Amino acid sequence: MRSVTAENITETFIGYFGKDTDPRVKEIMASLAHHLHGFIKDTKLTHDEWRESLELLKWTGEITTPERNEFVLLSDVLGVSSLVDMINSNPAATSSSVLGPFHVTDAPPMALGADFKRHYEGEVILVEGYIKDTDGNVIPGASVDIWQTAPNGLYSSQDDEQDINSFHGVFTADENGYYSFTTIRPVSYTVPSDGPVGKILDATGRHPWRPSHLHYIVSAEGYRSLVTEVFPNDDPYLDQDTVFGVREDLVISYKPQAAGTFPKEGFELSGKVDSAFSKIDFDAILIKK
Amino acid sequence: MRSVTAENITETFIGYFGKDTDPRVKEIMASLAHHLHGFIKDTKLTHDEWRESLELLKWTGEITTPERNEFVLLSDVLGVSSLVDMINSNPAATSSSVLGPFHVTDAPPMALGADFKRHYEGEVILVEGYIKDTDGNVIPGASVDIWQTAPNGLYSSQDDEQDINSFHGVFTADENGYYSFTTIRPVSYTVPSDGPVGKILDATGRHPWRPSHLHYIVSAEGYRSLVTEVFPNDDPYLDQDTVFGVREDLVISYKPQAAGTFPKEGFELSGKVDSAFSKIDFDAILIKK
Structure with missing residues (x-):
């Protein structure tokens, strides 16, 4: 026995x-x-702590809906999602970072140079870059799927005032692997903290903030898709992202641009752009399958 | 940064x-x-394995109801529930073992010597024992809450043909710490395997069987409550309980009794009892608070 x-x-x-x-x-x-x-x-x-842990998991199930997966958020704030990203990363390529729960599939295609922000107001950002392989060769025609928060800190699926494709779009890199668009500066925001994840953050004296970022999914035939985020180097939450998404190669300076450099050929944005205008250069490096 | x-x-x-x-x-x-x-x-x-793990947790939430807590069952089949029992046990006392999801609160009080099986047929078992402290002193008036499966392998909450208190009852030990009742032999049964726990058992080549047992919650003023189970030493699943509940001191021989030793004074059961009649002696030792 x-x-x-x-x-x-x-x-x-x-x-x-x-x-x-x-x-x-x-x-x-x-x-x-x-x-x-x-x-x-x-x-x-102890038995009490074990019971409380199971209650927390039960609550995680209860609060989960098709629009809100609290298990993913739990994985995020425990550092599990980021660790999975990191151990599956190749140091020769761009680091991956958390997908998060706010990606919209079938976002609309956008022309290179499109104005992503539409009617929203904020600090204008010009984003440009190249999609390359680990040997430095450009990847023509790569798909660059971008999403970000509106100025109120909300993604489209969280916000009744935005339509679902707001601040979501898919660009196709040109024959030189180049992509470009204008948008407004994304903002720092909090992860949902009204559920079990909020309870854990609260119990451990943690805040629910994430540094502002642009989300990217870059994909091309014959390459592993890259899910990542790009952070400005002046965000106050850069050192303490509550989901552990910040990697050194994903932190980019927002370079101030002289007023009057817009309108520029190949961009949808036109009219006077004031001095707060800045520029991000972000190249993404993909790994061959 | x-x-x-x-x-x-x-x-x-x-x-x-x-x-x-x-x-x-x-x-x-x-x-x-x-x-x-x-x-x-x-x-x-990998990312795929991480996503599959989160899907399994999401499914665990979806299948959980007030009557069925799949998170508890998951904890059971992963050995977590039993390990919590074991590390919180005192070797001087009776081992604790899994509560399981089938306990009914407010089960009816029963007189010592009651016939627990009521109208059900099966191998008659006489159960007797004493409730003691770790110094060997008897604990008068201890509460002994007992539950078990019906002959069909189902607990009352799983079975439309039983009322909710079927095979549930609470005895009060006498001034000598003695308790007694008659019942029928509980049967081996399977844990629910139509959900994520079943998927895990299946993927790892495990069966869903538990060896037959009587459940006990023994409690007395000034003592830590004992949640435990008592197993017969001839059950085919004793070596492979799918929830890891078997402990050496909880395995008891079912001693064959001579026919004709019933009716006996102090017992409700009367009439001829055939030769398959057996007896369990199980003493429970509680720890002072």
């Missing part, structure tokens, strides 16, 4: 695996048991 | 804690991050 003890439970768990279990499933489940059991033993978790 | 890396993310996470954070919360969350991050790094979890 097997007597399960705190000493042999992980080994007992592994001993239960069927002979024909997929080796990768075995590896993942054995490691999960090792770390879950280690967590319980290291903390000497 | 902080660049978060796979090497410093756990330390960064811990660095985010507020100064006034409760030390126990800090300890638990730091250990959780250490083990979660360790799991991701040790397995080099």
Whole structure:
């Protein structure tokens, strides 16, 4: 008769695996048991704490809807999402960073040089860059899917005043791998904090802020898609992104531009642009499949 | 500017804690991050595997109802519930074992010697024992809350043919700490396997069976309540309980009794009892608060 003890439970768990279990499933489940059991033993978790943890997971399920996946947010604020990004990154390519829950699929195609901000007001930003491979060759025709917050700090799916494609668009790089658009400066914002994730942030004395950023998904035939974010180097939350998304190569200076450099050929934006106008140069480097 | 890396993310996470954070919360969350991050790094979890894990948690939330908490079941089959029981056990007392999801609160009080099985048929079992403290002194008046499966392998809350209090009852030990009742042999049964837990069991080649058992909650003023289970030593699933509930001191032999030893004074059961009649002696030892 097997007597399960705190000493042999992980080994007992592994001993239960069927002979024909997929080796990768075995590896993942054995490691999960090792770390879950280690967590319980290291903390000497009490029954009350265990019950409270399960209640928190139950609440995470209850607050999750098709528009709001609190499990993803939980993974984000625990650093899990970012760690998955980092260990799957290739140092020769642009770092990936969290997708987040606000991406809209089937965003409208936009012409190079389009004015992404439409009727919204704010500090105008000109964004330009090249999509390249790890050898420095440009990738013509790459798809550059961009999204960001409106000036109120909300993404389109969070905001009744925006239509769903607001501040979302897909550019196609030209034959030189070049893309460009104008927009307004994205703003720092808070992750939803009215659920279990907010409770965790609160209990650990953490704020819910993320530094402002532009989201990118860059993809091209024959390359691994890159999901990433680009941060300005002057954001006050750069050092303490609540979802751990900041990487050194994703922090870009917003270069001040002389007034009167717009209108410029190839851009939709026209009319007087005042001195607060700035420019981001961001090249994305993709890995061959 | 902080660049978060796979090497410093756990330390960064811990660095985010507020100064006034409760030390126990800090300890638990730091250990959780250490083990979660360790799991991701040790397995080099891919984006697809991470997404699949989050989908599994989302499904766990979706299938959870007031009557079925799949998060508890997940904790059970991963060995977490049993490990929490074990590390909070005192070796001088009776081992605790999983509560499970089928306990009915406010079960009816029953007189000592009551016939728990009512109209159900099966192998008759006489259960007797004493409730004691860790010094061997009896605890008069202790409450002994018992529940078990019906012969069809179902608990009352799973079975339309049983009323909610079927195979549930609360006995009060007498002045000698003695309790007794008759019932029928509980049966081995399967945990619900039509949800994410079933998917995990299936993927790892595990069966959903639990060895048969009687559930106990024993409580008395001034003592820590004991939640436990008592298993017969001849159950085929004793070595492979899918929720890891079996402990050496909870495995009891069902002693065959001579036919004709019933009717007996102090017991409700009367009439001829055939030779399959057996007896369990189970004493529960409680810890002073």
